[in-house]
Amino acid sequence: SALTDLIYSGSNAVAGLTEGAVNDAIAKYGEDKKVSFGDTAYFLPTIYAATGVKVSRLGDLPACVGVLKSLITNKEELGDALNAGLATAVGAEILEALKYVDNENPYAEDSGIGFVPDPVIRSLGVPLVTGDIPGVAVVLGKADNGADVAKIVKDYQNKGIMTFLVGDVIEQCAEAGVKIGLDYRLVPLGHDVTSVIHVVTVAIRAALIFGNIKPGDLPGLLAYTKERVPAFVNTFGALDAVTVSAGAGAIALGFPVVADIDLGDMQVPGALESVLNHEETVKKSLELRNIKIKVTEIPIPVAFSSTYEGEIIRRGDMQVEFDGSRVDCFELVCTKEASEIEDHEFKLIGPDFDQMEVGSKQQIAYIVNVAGKNMQSDFEPVFERKFHSYLNCIEGVMHTGQRDMIRIRISKATFEAGFRAKDLAEVLYCNIMNEFDAVVDKCSVTIITDGVECTRLRHELAIPTYDRRDERLESLTDESVPVYYSCIMCQAFSPSHVCVVTPERLGLCGAVSWLDAKATNQLDPEGPCQVITKERVIDERLGRYEDVDEAVAKFSQGALEHVTLYSIMEDPMTSCGCFECICGIEPFSNGVIIANREYAGMTPLGMTFPDLASMTGGGVQTPGFMGHGKHFISSKKFMKAEGGIERIVWMPKDLKDQVSERLNKTAKELYGIDNFCDMVGDETIATDPETLLAFLTEKGHPALGMDPMM
Ligand code: SF4
Ligand code: NI
Ligand code: NI
Known part of the structure; x- marks a missing residue:
């Protein structure tokens, strides 16, 4: 058909381009030259998720080109043609990755941002699950009339939809005065059509981060993006073969495409549709993805969104x-x-x-x-x-x-x-x-x-x-309350994840305290927060309860059987992916380090926040690593089973400043230590284990004298 011909012509063109570019790059830099997008633990995410291959050097790429070509069968079936669309995605990913060889910021000259770092995706977790961000739009091309595309994008903005721009639509929006930037949920990616891969990898990494999709499980990946990532594509202006084949890739991931040109009988109902009247674009797009907008109509003279x-x-x-x-x-x-x-x-x-x-x-x-x-x-x-x-x-x-x-x-x-x-x-x-x-x-x-x-x-x-409330909060301990609460809000993206929220351990996103969970339960008794009784204690030290185990097994649909509240080593609580912080064992000092999502540097474990964060998530248990909220750091229950906050040996300076007052207070109360935070390292002191150990030794950090954790 005309459509499959167009898709194959685009995919074949991209395949040729990719192969040539890979060969050129290898000729220029050699096979051992590093290739990486930077702030990610998922290598070239499309290739990694689809095949399990961890590309790290140019020499890894020819095999990927081979896979890419094998996806292009040139068969008439639409399903085959959609696979060719995935080949285009792989090609685009390689072409974009090559831009990053020998250049940390290839997008410096473009009005787009290129690759989207892992922490940004994690920060989108909570707003996506609460419906605060009801959908993700990809707006691509160049509209005949710039004002039209600006109006559509502004409409998405007012609906809270996260929008990514590719091509001249970036300038068309800017010229019309639309506010652009992550803070406005409007992210310009770049001008080359290949830069659309940077939103594709957002969806793909969401599957790896939140969905516990195993690298190489292509059917699982496609099912996840189709069912759980509410994305769609709007194209403006004429479509060339490469764009159409990229669109086929989007359709393969489950993202419908709405074009503003007449595609005639090339249309595929529900997947590829023409909407010529720009007034109808938003409505049609939301319908195709079944996105419902929470409207809070408020009679004020400016927008509320x-x-x-x-x-x-x-x-x-x-x-x-x-x-x-x-x-x-x-x-x-x-x-x-x-x-x-x-x-x-x-x-x-x-x-x-x-x-x-x-x-x-x-x-x-x-x-x-x-x-x-x-x-x-x-x-x-x-x-x-x-x-x-x-x-x-x-x-x-x-x-x-x-x-x-x-x-x-x-x-x-x-x-x-x-x-x-x-x-x-x-x-x-x-x-x-x-x-x-x-x-x-x-x-x-x-x-x-x-x-x-x-x-x-x-x-x-x-x-x-406030004083009265603070007294009440102080008196709220895990021992003093009759029940805990579950939160399963994140199951939209992490199907087996359950948070157990207690007064001294808030949800790992930092947004759900025990009081919040209690209110949520009261407001919606059938909703995401359910009462967990705590009558049958198995082990006080670990925070192990029969009631909690039963609740977790029920709310995870059997995926989890045992969870402790206070241990990082024995059946620790699971992580969904949107945790504010992650802590991990530092073997040389018997301690743990903590990194927060905002921290962009290196930690003494030789891993960045994205690297550490990739160790856990997707609703699975990973002893030794645990996602948690910022407030939990100063809690008396912070890994109490392993000795508590005395184990903390390092955290970024910014985070330390944020928690020091409360952390010092807890250390004083629990162990009689004054100014505990002065003993805790940060990136201005050490980013490697040897320097850290020397610092801890000098300060007489208590972790050094504790039992090994492993
Ligand atoms: Fe997600 Fe847990 Fe926060 Fe609930 S408390 S929104 S499940 S991270
Ligand atoms: Ni005053
Ligand atoms: Ni979450």
Whole structure:
């Protein structure tokens, strides 16, 4: 058929190109020259996932070219032609990898970013499972009318969809003023059509990271991407044979392609479809992938979408700033009796934003009063922590911090669009009512911008409330509560992963505390968080319970039988892939090192975060390695079975700074050690085991005197 002819012509062209480029590179650099994309533990991910081959040098590539060619059968069947599409993907991956030979940043001159590092993919885990990112769009080519593609991309952005751009659509979006960057969920990959492989490897690495797909299991890989990665492709402008064969590769992975030219009888319903009217592109694309958008329609003058969550507002663009580190500011949820609240009431005490000097620093406090039959004061901090995300989702509003240490910036553009205090209140009201309707019946919002009132209420109302909550949190230990909770939110991507969430061990993503899990269970009793009883203890030291084992076996559909809460060596908890940190054994010191996702450097284990992270994940147990949340580091239950936090010998400086106060406090309480963090190495001290050991010896680190872990 015309379609298969076109696919084969593209695949054959790419095969020829790839073979030539590989031969040239070997002639130039020799077979032993290293080839790597950089920040990844998955080699050339497409080749690795599909065949299990770990390409590391140019000499590994000719065999891959052989595999590539074997995928091109030139047979009429569509299934065969789709395999040829995979061959194109392999070819594109090799051609792109060759750009990285002898050049760490081949994309320096392109407006795209090229290869996407592993940590970025891990950071997408939680938003993908919660539906916060409902889908992934690949927008490719050059539109006849740039404004049309910009409008489509902006629409995806407002729906929270993660979009990757390939080709001149990058400039078309930029020219139309669409905000571009990972922070805006709009990632330009590059201009060569081969750069589309960089989004393909995102999907493929998701299967390896979260899905525990074994390298070489091609059918498993294709089933995973088809069923679990909600991606689709939109092409703009004329299609050449290479693009069509790349599109066949996308279809083989389960990603439908919507083209804006008339493909006539080359169309394949559900997989390759023409949509000539750009007004229909988004709707059709979402339908093909069955993507449902959570709509929070909020009547405010600017956009509200999770896409804007990471937006930064610079000093020069800011209309007004509220800065809790310099003046009294706070945010607070208060539980009231139903009779005390008039639903949807808004009160403003003090001037509105238009009465504030441009660029000035002001005071603000907002109190969200809630009432409901099933409301518990334990949920107050759970709601309150959401404010950060609610306010950040407003286009042109930036929020950092929490409680009475908040900072908020409102951009000039957003102010000029008419955004005022009542709109901020509306965002809080609508989101609380939308997300927590199972427990909140009535809600009202008071915003205070009057300086004297802010100061008075902070001291008289807010601080005493926070203190009371902190006391409650302190008293919440694994021993003091009657039950734990499971979380299986990540099963969308890691089918057998279960987190057991306890007061002293939050979910490894860092986003689900015991109180969060309790609230989630209350809000949706059939949902992802279920009660786990803890009545039948088997081993206190390891944190082994019959109840926990049963729950884990049930929620993992039998994939897991035993899990301990406090050991990294014996049946440790599984990891899905979106952990904030990973710790691993450091054999020379009897200790463990910890690396956080943001850390880009080397660790004393000779592995980077991506390398370490690849040791665990996909819902399997890996003794000696464990993913965990940042907060867990200062917990008295952190690998308690192996001796606890005394085992920590190294972590990146940034992470150490973040956790030092709490970690020092725990070390003092547990072992009477002062300033424990001063004994813990970091990258400014050592990135190799010998230097680290010398440092630990000098400091008299307690791990050195402990029993070997293995
Ligand atoms: Fe995923 Fe565990 Fe976090 Fe739940 S607690 S969202 S399962 S990492
Ligand atoms: Ni004060
Ligand atoms: Ni996860």
